[in-house]
Amino acid sequence: MMPSLRLSGQRALWAMAGVAIIGVVLPLLLRSDFWLNFAIMVLFFTVLGQAWNILGGYGGQFSFGHAAFFGTGAYVTAVLQVKFGINPWLGFVLAGIGGGLVGAAIGFLSFRYGLRGSYFALVTLAFAEVLRILANAAAFTGGGVGTLIPLKQTAANFQFVDKTGFYFVIFALMLIGLLLAYWLENSRFGARLMAIRENEDAARALGVNAFAIKLGAISLSGALAGLAGAFYAQYFLYLDPRLAYGPGISVEALLVPIIGGMGTIFGPLLGATVLHVVGEIARKVMGDAVGLNLALYGMVLVAMVLFLPNGIAGLARRQRLKPKEERL
Amino acid sequence: MSEPLLDVRHVDKSFGGLRAIADVSLSVHQGEIVALIGPNGAGKTTLFATVAGFLKPDAGAIGFFGHDILGSTPDRIxxxxxxxxxxxxxxxAGLTVRQNIAVGAHLRHAGRREALELADSVGRRLGMAALLDRPAIGLTVAARKRLELARALxxxxxxxxxxxxxxxxxxTEIDEIVAMIRAIRDEGVTVLLIEHVMQAVMSLAERIYVLNNGALIAEGTPAAIAANSAVVDAYLGHGAAGKLQAKQVRHA
Incomplete structure (x- = not known):
């Protein structure tokens, strides 16, 4: 009945299987710590980008404050561990729940009052900034000095002597992100979310409860970002308010899917890979001149946004559409 | 007569100083095709938006299928x-025609496959078989109108x-869509339509309501509406009905 659609769904599943196999084999090939760390960071930003992609890419709600969810996840794990001795694996799960709850709270407040577009973006940015200032002031977060997670390298403690352990945790999280995106593309929830992205009033006229769907999407997005935050805390064992809630993370979260392709399953993976390869090359090329690597990085970003408005994943799609259809 | 399917009573809606709908009452019974006509700016679309829950009226009552839907949300309605x-x-715009229709189908079908299959059959029934996998953004005006109808259906x-x-x-396209609307009604869906294409209104509608400046000025069968002097005045200007009649008398 639906040849093209089911094929693309199947193709996505095959591609996911391919990614899974490559991902399992990769650490055997990456002999150096440098490259293993590189792969971990790419996967970490893929997860963060996928979190943003769920809400922004599929739902059309552009958040500028994903640090609010990320930072909450990171602090939940760190504070529970340092202050209450709660195992970081349990903290990891609670971080996901915490990120989801912060998402639900921000979503409830902003979607209830019909905030869309740039207003929504500004409100999310404001929430992240408020949380940053609160984390800076509160005593239990360690304030501006930050929180150090004591070194105790056992797998039961979510700290690995060998980086491969971290690699497989973040790799599994990345796969979960892919599966979530696949589910969005093949479920009623996802169909309704994309309908809201395309035209909210038309979706409501067709029986879609836009508020409930958006609330679900921001909670899911917040949960995944919270998990990424918990991973970050365990990997670096140090947090401060700027790292956790600062705009840097929010920008990375949206840059990755925008460069890779918003509203696509593999967009965040492509985006994170390309961004980090470009970033690394810029560092190598500009070597000694401090800051020039960032200038080169920025120039590449501008060029990509200019010439690939649909991201890297949009390249393949563009060739399939006839130019006439695309223009209208 | 049995209880109407849609029962709009004394609905009022103002935007600032503009009274867009003034004390409008109308009813649609199960199985009917009813038309709502009137000059541009008469308040027809505002009335639709109010009934469907997109606008909240200032006063009045709206009953549908035995439920009070006044103040309810579009998705519940x-x-x-x-x-x-x-x-x-x-x-x-970014979705294919099939995906567009499936959003509507999902209202009563949770499964993706069922919704896509229903979308497929609705699309084919409205003559969109060849367009199902096209992105909605590339459709012609006629196809977009059909897509609106298909999604709703x-x-x-x-x-x-x-x-x-x-x-x-x-x-030609009008003839096709008139036949489709008639077929939809014959399958048990009641239809209330706003339309400016009078030839279609006259052949489709069993009853017509005429709205002018937010108020109902006439109601009746197509033949009665065509002969109603208030309606002719509303469309052609005050006193037009009298002039036309005088002209006809002279010709006779």
């Missing part, structure tokens, strides 16, 4: 079986509110 289309078509409604689905179509 749609779930009860009342669906509207938009005069200015609102396709989900996929929600399996009791009552369809069609807002100018024939505007901008050529005579």
């Amino acid at each position: 749609c779930a009860l079986g009342l669906v509207r289309t938009f005069q200015i078509v609102q396709p989900f 996929a929600t399996e409604p009791r009552l369809l509110l069609l807002d100018e689905v024939m505007a901008g179509l050529n005579p």
Whole structure:
């Protein structure tokens, strides 16, 4: 009945299987710590980008404050561990729940009052900034000095002597992100979310409860970002308010899917890979001149946004559409 | 007569100083095709938006299928079986035609596969078989109008509110869509339509309501409406009916 659609769904599943196999084999090939760390960071930003992609890419709600969810996840794990001795694996799960709850709270407040577009973006940015200032002031977060997670390298403690352990945790999280995106593309929830992205009033006229769907999407997005935050805390064992809630993370979260392709399953993976390869090359090329690597990085970003408005994943799609259809 | 399917009573809606709908009452019975006509700016689309829950009226009551739907939300009203289309078509531009229709189908079908299959059959029934895998953004005006109709129909409604689905179509396309609307009614869906294409209104509608400056000025069968001097005045200007009649007398 639906040849093209089911094929693309199947193709996505095959591609996911391919990614899974490559991902399992990769650490055997990456002999150096440098490259293993590189792969971990790419996967970490893929997860963060996928979190943003769920809400922004599929739902059309552009958040500028994903640090609010990320930072909450990171602090939940760190504070529970340092202050209450709660195992970081349990903290990891609670971080996901915490990120989801912060998402639900921000979503409830902003979607209830019909905030869309740039207003929504500004409100999310404001929430992240408020949380940053609160984390800076509160005593239990360690304030501006930050929180150090004591070194105790056992797998039961979510700290690995060998980086491969971290690699497989973040790799599994990345796969979960892919599966979530696949589910969005093949479920009623996802169909309704994309309908809201395309035209909210038309979706409501067709029986879609836009508020409930958006609330679900921001909670899911917040949960995944919270998990990424918990991973970050365990990997670096140090947090401060700027790292956790600062705009840097929010920008990375949206840059990755925008460069890779918003509203696509593999967009965040492509985006994170390309961004980090470009970033690394810029560092190598500009070597000694401090800051020039960032200038080169920025120039590449501008060029990509200019010439690939649909991201890297949009390249393949563009060739399939006839130019006439695309223009209208 | 049995209780009407849609019962609008004394509805009022103002935007600032403008009274867009003034004390409008109308009813639509199960199985009817009813038309709502009137000059541009008469308040027809505002009335649709109010009935479908997009606007909250200042006063009045709206009953649908035995429920009080005044102040309810569009999605709940749609779930009860009342669906509207938009005069200015609102396709989900980035999705294919099939995916567009499936959003409507999902109202009563949770499964993706069932919804896509229903979308497929609704699309084929409205003559869009060849367009199903096309992105909605590349469709012609006629196809976009049909897509509006298809999406609404996929929600399996009791009552369809069609807002100018024939505007901008050529005579052949109008004939096709008239036949489709009749077929939809014959399958048990009641239809209330706003339309400016009079030839279609006259052949489709069993009853017509005429709205002018927010108020109902006439109601009746197509023949009675065509002969109503208040309606002719509303469309052609005050006193036009009298002049036309005088002219006809002279010719006779």
